Amino acid sequence: MSIAAIDIVFISLILIASLRGAFIGMIAELISIAALFISLLLAAVFYPDGAEWINSHSSSLENFACIIAFAGIFLVSYILFKLLQKGVVHMIDESRFESVDKLLGFFFGILEGLLLCFLIVYILNFQTFFDISKILKGSELVPYIERFLPSLDTATHNMEELLPSLDKSSKKVLKQLNN
Secondary structure: OOOOHHHHHHHHHHHHHHHHHHHHOHHHHHHHHHHHHHHHHHHHHHHHHHHHHHHHHOOOOHHHHHHHHHHHHHHHHHHHHHHHHHHHHHHHHHOOOHHHHHHHHHHHHHHHHHHHHHHHHHHHHHOOOOOOHHHHOOOOOHHHHHOOHHHHHHHHHHHHHHOOOOOHHHHHHHHHHHO
């Protein structure tokens, strides 16, 4: 019995993600994910105020004020989250919950690896640049993953109804996702 190359890639991704999760621990992994998303959110919300402040203090940076403000807010908040992560992880490593954190990190890593595999299959099925039948041929894992993909199509269809204020380009992308 031969294993398809895509299955080897997926098994490797899941294995790497699970070992990474076991090494890092679930708490550190969750804080790291939260740091990225919350820092992006803070930067997206507050960059206009930061750009206004930069423009009021320096007229030479007027063209780059939005970029500087976004990057600055993102970096400061991300660094603060990483410092928080370091403190929390240090407390967990010094406690008796370290092994539980590592075990939960292992399972969380498996979940991350599976989500990454789902994303890869979804993107491969969505793209129109090349024929994917040769890549997916003989795969044992892809049929199981594709069972969940129709539910993703339903979610993108519902997005269009939930967000009536989408611009034309976003609606076009959602229509392509639904077809």
